Amino acid sequence: MTTSPDLIEGASAPSETSVPSATLGGESKRSIEQLALLLFITVPFVALLAAVPLAWGWGVSWLDLGLMVFMYFLACHGITIGFHRYFTHGSFKAKRPLRIVLAVMGSMAVEGPLVRWVADHRKHHKFSDHEGDPHSPWRFGETVPALMKGLWWAHIGWLFDEEQTDQQKYAPDLIKDPAIRRISRDFIWWTIFSLAVPPLVGGLVTMSWWGAFTAFFWGSLVRVALLHHVTWSINSICHAVGKRPFKSRDRSGNVWWLAVLSCGESWHNLHHADPTSARHGVLRGQVDSSARLIRWFEQLGWATDVRWPSAARIDARRRENGSNAA
Numbered sequence: 001m002t003t004s005p006d007l008i009e010g011a012s013a014p015s016e017t018s019v020p021s022a023t024l025g026g027e028s029k030r031s032i033e034q035l036a037l038l039l040f041i042t043v044p045f046v047a048l049l050a051a052v053p054l055a056w057g058w059g060v061s062w063l064d065l066g067l068m069v070f071m072y073f074l075a076c077h078g079i080t081i082g083f084h085r086y087f088t089h090g091s092f093k094a095k096r097p098l099r100i101v102l103a104v105m106g107s108m109a110v111e112g113p114l115v116r117w118v119a120d121h122r123k124h125h126k127f128s129d130h131e132g133d134p135h136s137p138w139r140f141g142e143t144v145p146a147l148m149k150g151l152w153w154a155h156i157g158w159l160f161d162e163e164q165t166d167q168q169k170y171a172p173d174l175i176k177d178p179a180i181r182r183i184s185r186d187f188i189w190w191t192i193f194s195l196a197v198p199p200l201v202g203g204l205v206t207m208s209w210w211g212a213f214t215a216f217f218w219g220s221l222v223r224v225a226l227l228h229h230v231t232w233s234i235n236s237i238c239h240a241v242g243k244r245p246f247k248s249r250d251r252s253g254n255v256w257w258l259a260v261l262s263c264g265e266s267w268h269n270l271h272h273a274d275p276t277s278a279r280h281g282v283l284r285g286q287v288d289s290s291a292r293l294i295r296w297f298e299q300l301g302w303a304t305d306v307r308w309p310s311a312a313r314i315d316a317r318r319r320e321n322g323s324n325a326a
């Protein structure tokens with residue numbers, strides 16, 4: 001089995017039987033799939049957490065962890081508010097200084113130049129989980145090995161694909177802006193800047209090379225790796241599992257346990273159901289720090305025309321039959 005009818009027909013056939021399953025394949029394979037997926041997701045994180053107590057007092061300090069958390073959320077919101085909700089989807093209008101700052105903050109995540117990121121992501125929405133999607137985990141089919149291969153592809157493999165998204169076609173609005181073009185072209189310098197800040201602070205605060213080194217390890221390397229892993233998890237995990245309370249023509253799901261680390265982006269089912277919405281976590285209790293910050297920007301007058309989802313708009317996108325398998 002390579003594709004199911006619901007992959008092709010998508011939202012055009014929203015009857016009970018054709019709604020794509022959000023679980024990984026049939027019931028009989030369920031436990032193996034869940035285990036494989038769990039290992040795939042958790043092993044790198046567990047390894048990372050195990051490293052902290054091992055290195056405590058010798059190779060990691062509160063300053064290192066503080067730098068890691070600060071730089072993580074700075075760059076994460078640069079991606080989620082800047083690259084994603086603002087530049088890709090236009091979910092609000094930004095005053096010029098905010099536009100520039102968001103472009104720089106997002107570039108500090110080291111996820112590639114702004115214009116390429118936006119072009120890839122717009123293409124992802126155009127073809128989501130169908131032929132042409134740059135990073136669907138369903139690319140190789142629905143069997144367990146195919147999905148494992150697909151998860152790897154959606155997570156990291158696609159980044160090495162030689163086929164590049166046509167930037168003129170998918171991001172002409174950004175290419176038109178000289179400042180944005182420049183920030184995008186200078187990606188390598190933003191990378192160096194992003195990696196240099198933690199060791200600079202760590203070295204100056206402790207007045208030691210060792211302090212600079214541990215700050216570089218945690219605040220630069222681990223922070224970038226963790227954010228990469230979380231961002232890519234939106235492409236892989238949030239297109240394979242999760243609750244699906246909203247209508248979308250793909251397999252995007254809401255994954256609650258990624259909400260804080262992903263700055264609110266793991267409410268991915270709502271995002272595909274209503275891509276221009278400034279808020280992704282629209283239901284009660286759904287943490288969305290990016291939406292919170294956009295609200296503050298709006299109150300400060302830095303952001304205008306914010307596309308906040310109304311209750312009627314949210315209700316109109318609900319799946320009638322309540323299919324929301326976890």
Ligand SMILES: [Zn+2]
Nearest residue numbers: 124235252268
């Ligand atoms: Zn998606």
Ligand SMILES: [Zn+2]
Nearest residue numbers: 121125271275
């Ligand atoms: Zn999007």
